[in-house]
Structures are given as C-alpha cells and as structure tokens.
Amino acid sequence: MTCEVFLRSNPSTMAITIYQAAWVLPITAPPIPQGALAIADDKIIFVGAQAEAATQPRLQHAEVIHLNGAALLPGFINTHTHLELNFFRGFLEDLAFREWILKLTTTKYERLTNDDLAASAMLGAAEALRAGVTCVADTGDSRAAFDALRQSGLRGVAYREVFGPNAADASMSLEGLKVKVAEMREEETELVRVGVSPHAPYTVSGELFRRVVEYAAQESLDVCIHTAESAAEENLLRDGSGEFAERLAARGIEWKAPQQSTIQYFAALGVLDVAPLLVHCVRVDDEDLALIGKHRARIAHCPKSNAKLGHGIAPLAKMLAANIRVGLGTDSVASNNRLDLMSEAQFCALLHRAASQHFKAPGAERLLQMMTLDGARVLGLEDKIGALEIGKQADFIALDLTKRHHQPLHDVMAAILFAATSDDVILTMVAGRVLFAEGVIQAFDEPEWQTRCKRLFPQPPSF
Numbered sequence: 001m002t003c004e005v006f007l008r009s010n011p012s013t014m015a016i017t018i019y020q021a022a023w024v025l026p027i028t029a030p031p032i033p034q035g036a037l038a039i040a041d042d043k044i045i046f047v048g049a050q051a052e053a054a055t056q057p058r059l060q061h062a063e064v065i066h067l068n069g070a071a072l073l074p075g076f077i078n079t080h081t082h083l084e085l086n087f088f089r090g091f092l093e094d095l096a097f098r099e100w101i102l103k104l105t106t107t108k109y110e111r112l113t114n115d116d117l118a119a120s121a122m123l124g125a126a127e128a129l130r131a132g133v134t135c136v137a138d139t140g141d142s143r144a145a146f147d148a149l150r151q152s153g154l155r156g157v158a159y160r161e162v163f164g165p166n167a168a169d170a171s172m173s174l175e176g177l178k179v180k181v182a183e184m185r186e187e188e189t190e191l192v193r194v195g196v197s198p199h200a201p202y203t204v205s206g207e208l209f210r211r212v213v214e215y216a217a218q219e220s221l222d223v224c225i226h227t228a229e230s231a232a233e234e235n236l237l238r239d240g241s242g243e244f245a246e247r248l249a250a251r252g253i254e255w256k257a258p259q260q261s262t263i264q265y266f267a268a269l270g271v272l273d274v275a276p277l278l279v280h281c282v283r284v285d286d287e288d289l290a291l292i293g294k295h296r297a298r299i300a301h302c303p304k305s306n307a308k309l310g311h312g313i314a315p316l317a318k319m320l321a322a323n324i325r326v327g328l329g330t331d332s333v334a335s336n337n338r339l340d341l342m343s344e345a346q347f348c349a350l351l352h353r354a355a356s357q358h359f360k361a362p363g364a365e366r367l368l369q370m371m372t373l374d375g376a377r378v379l380g381l382e383d384k385i386g387a388l389e390i391g392k393q394a395d396f397i398a399l400d401l402t403k404r405h406h407q408p409l410h411d412v413m414a415a416i417l418f419a420a421t422s423d424d425v426i427l428t429m430v431a432g433r434v435l436f437a438e439g440v441i442q443a444f445d446e447p448e449w450q451t452r453c454k455r456l457f458p459q460p461p462s463f
C-alpha cells in the first residue's frame with residue numbers, strides 16, 4: 001500500500017483532510033467499517049462512516065486520502081521507556097539483575113557521552129514512531145530523551161531520574177535534580193512535559209524519596225518510580241537481605257529494612273500521596289493494590305521486561321479489577337529488546353491467558369484500550385489523546401491489513417492484536433503532523449543518527 005499521498009497532505013498546508021479506511025477504531029466506540037477520519041490542523045473534526053462524511057457540508061472540499069484495506073486507530077502510548085538506552089540492545093543478555101544494572105550503569109558512565117546518549121535516544125524515537133507509538137513516558141538520567149521527543153515530534157513525558165541511596169546525600173541529590181529539571185522546564189512544549197523519577201527503593205534513600213515528592217508536589221511535577229520489580233528489591237525491604245543489601249553494605253551505605261512491601265514503604269514515606277506512576281508492580285499483594293487504588297496511583301505494566309529478566313508476572317487482572325489505571329510499557333531495549341507496543345500487547349495477552357488458564361484474560365478489545373486510552377489516562381492526557389473523537393488531537397496511525405498474514409480477516413481487533421506486526425504500520429501522525437510514512441521517518445534524518453551510533457558500537461552491526 002502506498003503512502004505517497006501522505007507526504008503531500010501535511011495538514012499544515014491543508015485546511016481539512018479526510019482519511020478513508022477499511023476500518024476506523026475510535027476505541028471509545030465500536031470499529032467503524034468503511035470509516036472516515038477528518039482532521040483540521042492538529043485536531044480531529046469528524047469520525048464516522050464514509051457515507052456519513054459525504055453528507056457533511058464542511059467536508060465537501062476536503063482532500064480525501066484513500067487507505068483501502070487499512071485500519072486507523074489512535075497512536076499507541078508507551079508508558080515506560082528509556083530511549084537513551086537504545087544502544088544497549090543485546091548488550092546485557094542473561095545476567096542476574098544486579099549484574100545487569102551494574103554493567104549498564106558502568107558502561108553508560110564510562111563509555112558514553114551526552115552526545116552518544118542523544119544519538120541513542122533519537123534512534124529510540126525512530127523505532128517508536130515506526131511501531132506506531134505516538135506518545136512516550138520516558139525515564140532517564142540525562143536529557144537525551146527529552147530532546148529526542150522534541151526533535152522527533154513525539155508527544156510525551158520525560159521523567160528526569162535522581163539517584164542517591166545514602167540519606168546523607170539527599171540534599172545534594174535534590175539540588176542537582178532541581179537544576180536539571182529547571183533547565184528542561186524552560187524548554188517544555190505543548191507536546192513534551194517534564195517529570196521526575198526517584199529511580200527505585202534500592203537506589204534512592206527514604207529521605208531522598210520524601211524530599212523529591214515534596215518538591216514534585218510544590219512544582220506540580222509528575223512522578224515515576226520503578227516499583228516492586230524484583231525478589232532482590234523485596235528482600236532488601238522485608239529483611240535487609242539479598243544482593244541489593246550486599247551492594248549497599250559494600251559501598252558502606254547504612255540500610256535499615258522497613259520490613260514492609262515496597263508499596264507499604266511508599267505509603268509510609270508519603271510517596272503515594274503524589275499518585276505516582278509506578279513501573280512494574282510485579283511483587284504486589286491485595287493490600288498493596290488497595291493502597292495503590294486508594295491513592296489513585298497508576299501502573300506501567302511491562303510484561304516482556306519482567307519475563308525476560310526473570311522477575312515474574314505482574315497481577316494485571318487484579319489491577320484492572322481494582323480499577324487502577326494501567327498502561328502498557330516496553331521498558332528499554334536492554335530488557336525487551338524492542339520498543340514495540342504491538343509486540344508487547346500480544347505477549348501480554350498470551351502470557352496472562354496462559355498463566356490464568358482463561359481464554360479472555362485479557363481480551364483483544366481491552367488490550368487495544370490499554371495501548372491507547374488507558375495509556376492516556378495513566379499520563380493524565382485522556383482529554384487530548386487515546387481515542388479518535390471529535391476535538392481530540394490528531395494523534396493516529398494507519399495499519400496495513402492487506403498483507404498475507406491478515407487473510408482472511410474476520411475480526412479486526414483480533415487481527416491487530418494477534419496477527420499484525422509493527423511492520424504493518426504505514427503512517428504515524430502526532431498533532432496532525434506526519435512523522436512516519438512511506439517507510440521513512442519524516443521528522444528527522446534517521447540515517448545520520450544511525451551513523452553516529454555506529455561509531456560507538458562498530459561491531460557488529462551486520463545488516
């Protein structure tokens with residue numbers, strides 16, 4: 001299917017453009033066969049059947065783009081990534097969690113410059129756009145992802161990380177964070193916001209957690225934390241044992257185990273009071289989920305990363321039953337190894353169905369909602385994105401469903417969830433701007449950034 005027409009139809013030069021497709025999936029309404037989506041500038045102005053669009057006087061002179069055989073749906077929302085770590089795909093295989101973290105941080109700090117991280121993040125942005133992702137919640141300890149989001153045209157939140165397991169260093173760590181965040185906030189845009197991320201309970205002292213959430217509340221900054229991810233983390237908090245405890249002791253850092261779960265610990269520290277975005281939540285029980293629900297905190301579910309690192313399976317069904325807002329996240333390519341939310345959703349469906357021995361836990365419709373509207377709710381962006389509705393931002397994608405692996409096509413939602421791959425994405429648009437079409441990233445020079453990356457890791461790549 002050709003997308004040539006996309007390239008001359010950028011709405012910045014067109015008043016109204018209508019995209020006609022075999023299906024339009026608004027997400028908040030059933031799929032529309034022979035559907036149409038009309039946009040003006042950065043907004044959606046019509047969603048419905050093509051026959052209905054033909055009766056609308058204001059659409060009579062619009063340019064019409066025909067996408068026969070395609071499905072239009074809201075862009076995917078990846079609620080947890082680390083774009084700056086795109087260099088690390090395949091670099092940290094089959095390591096225990098502590099060794100995995102040590103090798104990652106040592107390599108990052110000893111081998112990579114800020115320019116390298118910028119190149120890594122730009123390739124991460126390209127990978128996301130190619131996979132139909134239009135919004136990213138990224139966590140990083142450089143500003144590389146923040147810059148990549150703005151340069152690539154993606155929408156998103158860049159959570160600036162802070163570390164500091166030694167309580168005595170809490171003031172210094174917070175002051176450093178404030179300087180970095182202030183600098184980034186001056187460059188926030190309509191599409192890209194800044195948040196903060198005290199990394200995890202095993203890298204951030206209780207004192208630093210308290211201070212960061214206090215600062216975040218004062219400054220209205222969203223907070224994101226790696227939470228209840230591993231057995232090592234649980235052991236550290238429950239009884240001060242395990243590999244993280246050993247690591248802290250080896251560094252001469254005093255640690256007194258709170259003898260609580262991570263969620264109870266966060267509740268006691270006041271961390272849950274800012275309703276943070278909690279990444280992972282693999283090791284949570286019913287009481288923890290009740291606390292998360294009570295505080296209106298949100299969860300980024302990253303099933304592939306959790307499985308690949310051997311951490312386990314997060315209790316998704318219980319999270320959803322508790323009405324907790326849950327989005328899907330890929331985590332970084334260091335633990336995935338893709339930034340592909342379609343692959344993530346397919347894995348999520350199969351994993352939880354297998355584990356629960358239930359044929360529909362979760363169903364295709366729910367997964368598509370998690371990839372779009374639920375992700376928007378997790379990021380507080382549901383008024384702008386996550387569904388194809390009049391007045392919402394024109395953040396949408398087109399999937400080519402004419403390929404052999406889609407024939408015959410009896411159920412469009414099942415086709416997208418279980419048969420489609422990210423290679424079926426033929427168009428990615430954010431705020432009415434075409435960012436990916438014709439197999440090419442439109443917003444920036446992807447090959448140039450690839451060349452910069454090859455300088456760092458000349459072996460392989462062999463294409």
Ligand SMILES: [Zn+2]
Pocket residue numbers: 080081082139226279331332
């Ligand atoms: Zn992460």
